[in-house]
Amino acid sequence: MKLAIEEVSYSILDTPIIEDISLHIKTGQFVGLIGPNGSGKSTLLKNASRILEPHTGSVHLDGRDLYRLTQKQTAREMAVVSQETSLTFDFSVQEMVWMGRHPHKRLFQGDTEKDRRIVNHALARVEMNGFEERSFMSLSGGEKQRVLIARALAQEANIIILDEPTNHLDIRHQLQLLDLVKKLDVTVLTALHDINLAAMYCDYIYVIQNGQVITSGTPEAVLTTTMIRNVFGVETEIGIHPVTEKTHITFLAHI
């Protein structure tokens, strides 16, 4: 599934938050957004996933205008894992993941054996089976994050949009989650703070600063000492890791 974001801008109270951003994401690509705090990554992801409607510009899914699809059509195609899951009522872990099946159901259609299998499999893939009856709100931040990923898996969407999916996760679960998402063979757009993880997993990276894309390309092309100094104000040493053969960044603390 292809995602085309064309010249999208979004303002809050006349203050531009993102300006003229264009992203072109090919089917099956794993694309990362990196940039400092407040640069506009979450706002862009919300514009790309129908949480906030862009003030100008357009978002197309395989050539179809996102805003002309029904909510249900969108949910069959696109899953969103965001940090802000505000719930009015508490739900059990199982209920949270079942929600991922709703876009696939007709009105009043009951749950099927297939739904049950998909939900159980999704929970197992994020190692949250055994937590089915627990209240979602009682989970730790990392456990919540894994349940939200399970819900996205149960949704069986062709594109997944993630906002800082590794937040709250310990290192094993960070790697497990990104491995899992990478292996799904779907199109992925994700904001990531950890630039080394972005280098390991992304096919393509967009760097956002002050609400604009300032550069984009493969991790090897984009992740340079000059870019990181200019955008993040941090000195680095960058090389190719001998084992992973991926770009590896060593951050040089001011000590």
Ligand SMILES: Nc1ncnc2c1ncn2[C@@H]1O[C@H](COP(=O)(O)OP(=O)(O)OP(=O)(O)O)[C@@H](O)[C@H]1O
């Ligand atoms: N509702 C709002 N009212 C006012 N300003 C807002 C609002 N929502 C976001 N902003 C501002 O928009 C800018 C971009 O925020 P956004 O959350 O998109 O950045 P981000 O790159 O995702 O940041 P972070 O890395 O810290 O998560 C920030 O300066 C933020 O304070």
